Structures are given as C-alpha cells and as structure tokens.
Amino acid sequence: xxxxxxxxxxxxxxxxxxxxxxxxxxxxxxxxxxxxxxxxxxxxxxxxxxxxxxxxxxxxxxxxxxxxxxxxxxxxxxxxxxxxxxxxxxxxxxxxxxxxxxxxxxxxxxxxxxxxxxxxxxxxxxxxxxxxxxxxxxxxxxxxxxxxxxxxxxxxxxxxxxxxxxxxxxxxxxxxxxxxxxxxxxxxxxxxxxxxxxxxxxxxxxxxxxxxxxxxxxxxxxxxxxxxxxxxxxxxxx
Amino acid sequence: xxxxxxxxxxxxxxxxxxxxxxxxxxxxxxxxxxxxxxxxxxxxxxxxxxxxxxxxxxxxxxxxxxxxxxxxxxxxxxxxxxxxxxxxxxxxxxxxxxxxxxxxxxxxxxxxxxxxxxxxxxxxxxxxxxxxxxxxxxxxxxxxxxxxxxxxxxxxxxxxxxxxxxxxxxxxxxxxxxxxxxxxxxxxxxxxxxxxxxxxxxxxxxxxxxxxxxxxxxxxxxxxxxxxxxxxxxxxxxxxxxxxxxxxxxxxxxxxxxxx
Numbered sequence: 001x002x003x004x005x006x007x008x009x010x011x012x013x014x015x016x017x018x019x020x021x022x023x024x025x026x027x028x029x030x031x032x033x034x035x036x037x038x039x040x041x042x043x044x045x046x047x048x049x050x051x052x053x054x055x056x057x058x059x060x061x062x063x064x065x066x067x068x069x070x071x072x073x074x075x076x077x078x079x080x081x082x083x084x085x086x087x088x089x090x091x092x093x094x095x096x097x098x099x100x101x102x103x104x105x106x107x108x109x110x111x112x113x114x115x116x117x118x119x120x121x122x123x124x125x126x127x128x129x130x131x132x133x134x135x136x137x138x139x140x141x142x143x144x145x146x147x148x149x150x151x152x153x154x155x156x157x158x159x160x161x162x163x164x165x166x167x168x169x170x171x172x173x174x175x176x177x178x179x180x181x182x183x184x185x186x187x188x189x190x191x192x193x194x195x196x197x198x199x200x201x202x203x204x205x206x207x208x209x210x211x212x213x214x215x216x217x218x219x220x221x222x223x224x225x226x227x228x229x230x231x232x233x234x235x236x237x238x
Numbered sequence: 239x240x241x242x243x244x245x246x247x248x249x250x251x252x253x254x255x256x257x258x259x260x261x262x263x264x265x266x267x268x269x270x271x272x273x274x275x276x277x278x279x280x281x282x283x284x285x286x287x288x289x290x291x292x293x294x295x296x297x298x299x300x301x302x303x304x305x306x307x308x309x310x311x312x313x314x315x316x317x318x319x320x321x322x323x324x325x326x327x328x329x330x331x332x333x334x335x336x337x338x339x340x341x342x343x344x345x346x347x348x349x350x351x352x353x354x355x356x357x358x359x360x361x362x363x364x365x366x367x368x369x370x371x372x373x374x375x376x377x378x379x380x381x382x383x384x385x386x387x388x389x390x391x392x393x394x395x396x397x398x399x400x401x402x403x404x405x406x407x408x409x410x411x412x413x414x415x416x417x418x419x420x421x422x423x424x425x426x427x428x429x430x431x432x433x434x435x436x437x438x439x440x441x442x443x444x445x446x447x448x449x450x451x452x453x454x455x456x457x458x459x460x461x462x463x464x465x466x467x468x469x470x471x472x473x474x475x476x477x478x479x480x481x482x483x484x485x486x487x488x489x490x491x492x493x494x495x496x497x498x
Contacts (some may be wrong), residue, residue, distance in 0.1 A: 011497070051497040073318035083309040085249035090247070099241045100317050123252075139313070219453045 007056035016042045029179040031189045034199035040182045073188035080151040082136035086125035105142030130156040150181045186222045239323040246331025263343025277358045293376040293459045297401045300380030325493045333374045340369045364447045368440035371478040375436045380487035425460050432457045443474040
C-alpha cells in the first residue's frame, strides 16, 4: 500500500532521515518509536507530502505520491498539535474539512463518542487543549479511509477519552484499516500495536513485533528495552 | 480555493481587530467629513491616514495570520487539495476581510453625507481602490516574508521594516536624491522611483483624480505632464496590479517546494 525506498531528508546540514526502506503492513497497527528528534514526525510528514524528501521514493498503491495529491483522500491524518482558526466554531471546522474533501463525514457518531455536543457552537479559541485534541480526533476519523496516520494521538486526553480512542482504533482495525502511530506512551504501544519500528538518528534501528523487540533486548517490558537501546547507543557515542 | 477563502474570511471578519479596524475608519470618516464639510478635503485627509494605516494593518495581519495558522496549514496540506489552493485561499481571505472593513468603514460616512448625489463619487472610488490595492500588496508581501522565515521574530521584524521603508524612509531618500540631482533632467527618474513604491503610486493616483495641483507635488505634476490624467491613472493602476501579482506568484512558487 505504502512503499518507501531510500528515504533521505536533510534540513541544511542536519540529516534527519538517513536513507531507509519501509513498507506499511496492511491491516495492522504499526507504531513508530524513537527518542525526540529521531525523525518520526518528518517521516510521517514525508508520507503525507508535507515534507519533500531530499532523496528516495514514496509510493502509494504503486504510484509515486509526487504525481498528484489525490492519494491523500485515502489517508486520515492527526497532526501533533491541534490548533485551528481561532474565531471559527467547532461545527464550522468540521464543515470546512467536509467541504475541502467534498465528502460528508460521520461526525455525529464521533461527536457522541468524545462528548463534544456542548462545544459545537463554541469558538475554537475558547477550548481547552484536551477538547481541541478531541476535535482533532473527530477531524481525523470522520472519513472512512483505509489508512490512518496518528502523530501523538493521546496528548492532552483524559482517561475516558483515552479509553474511547483506543476502542475506536481497535474497532477500525477490526474493519481492516491500517494504522501508523507515533507515541511516547509505551502502555499504548503495548496495548494496540502489532508492529514496531524504532527510529534512531534517522535510521530504522529495529523493525518487528513487540515480542521480538523484548527478546532481542532481553527485557521484560518495552520501556526498559528502549532505555537499553538508548544506553547502548550513548555508550557507543562516548 | 474558494472554500479556504470563505472560511479564512469568516474567521478574520469575526476577529476583534477587524471590528476595531472598521470602527476606526468609520469614526475618522464621519469626523473628517462633518468637520471639514468638503468631500475633497476629507478625501485628502483620509488618504493620509489610509496610506499609512492600510499597509501597516495588511503587514501585521499577513504575518500574524500565517504564523498563527502554521498548524492548521499542516492539517490542510494533508487533505486531498493542491497546495496552491490553500495559500491563495488564505491570502485572498485576509485581503477580502480587511478590504471589507475598509470599504464599509470609509464608505458609510460618505454615503450618509450624500456622496452618491454629489458627483464626486469617483474620487471616493479611487481612494477605496487604492486602499484595497495597498491592503493586498502589503498582505501578500508580509505573507511571503512569513513563509520564507521560520523564525517568527525575524519574519515579523522584516515585514515591519519593509512597511517602514515604503511608508517613510523611501520618500526621504527620494527627496534627498532629487535635491542632489536637481541640476539634471530627472523627470524619468522621478517616474521610475514612484513606480517602485506602491504608496507613492496610490497617492499620485488620487491627486490625478482630484486634480488639486497645489497638493500634487513634483511626481504628481510629472505624471500629469508626461501622461495626462487618464493615461497616468491607467499606468498607476497597472503598476499597482503588478505589485499585487508579483508577491502572489512568489508565494505560490515558494510554497510549492517548502517543507511544513
């Protein structure tokens, strides 16, 4: 579905992605892990065409993504930071994205799920960070897409919203949807992810299942396994 | 593009600053008209306010709107629409909402005063037209400056400096140059210098329309002498259109290969 070959990205002298291959497993939830600055967001943004790679090729259904923008209608994207035009109302932002896509989304169901009814007529600048994130989630899931790309989906969510989000992801997965998720919350990864890729300094350090990662690092939980990898790298550097 | 324009317009028109901007023109318009009791005088006074304020407000809105919409632009870029629609839609959204504040704020006092039956409606039209041009030109330039500067403070500083240069410093340099070169024939040089500053161009356009030779100044007189009033007006409008189109093209070119 999404094939990436030799992707490289430099920002000036800084090499953020150092040329690796990746293919997204259909119908699975893939978590992208890595320390801050390892290139997770740049990688995701490259797939969406927000960042233009310095070298390499990204294909969606065997077609280069640079030959058109239409492929993006198959992707639901949740940006890391939820900020919207301040003076628009919540219901207007939903309408805006529906207008832009030219599709009617299933907003009602999602508004119920995240308890957003009382906020529909509020302006976006009046919302708290958590509520803005819920609006962000509705915008991501309102269309039926085969792929969802989520950048830090849990930020600012309360426990109830978090549980509902996890259930929503599991439900979509059972319908055969594919997910690519970045997060720093290891418990979320352990609960939902089928596959992991661990990015380190712009390279794929590890790709496999959760169990394989624990086995490779001889640890009992993911947090420790990752700490292990980072400590090894630090020792190598010094 | 029209969809983005529509929402960007509604977002801005509801902002407190758009309303303050509208009220400022409304109050200034009424005060100047009813105090001077003369349409031409009121237009000249309003022109002096407009030609400083419109570019400044356009500059501030252009930069602020771009930086404030940074994350929202990312969300839009991930949607199935071409990049140029997003940026053109946003730019036109800012220009149209600011222009509406200007149009209503300045137009209403004149309508109440009875401009529609006074026969001087064209002078007001030219003033509003040049205000709209200046809004679009300075919004587009500051939007472009914000686009090419990741550092917000630097972008904001550069945009304000550009406004300061065009609104004040340029005329100072122009005057000094004319003083030094007064022994040479400098008509063509003066015309070229005026074409390179949209604020000067707008001023000349209004002076040509009002035909007040005492206020025309040297460049206005040169324009009038060289081209006559009608051709002068046509050249001013063409030059202002070019001033609007060039930064818009730069925005489209730069945004198509920028990383977000």
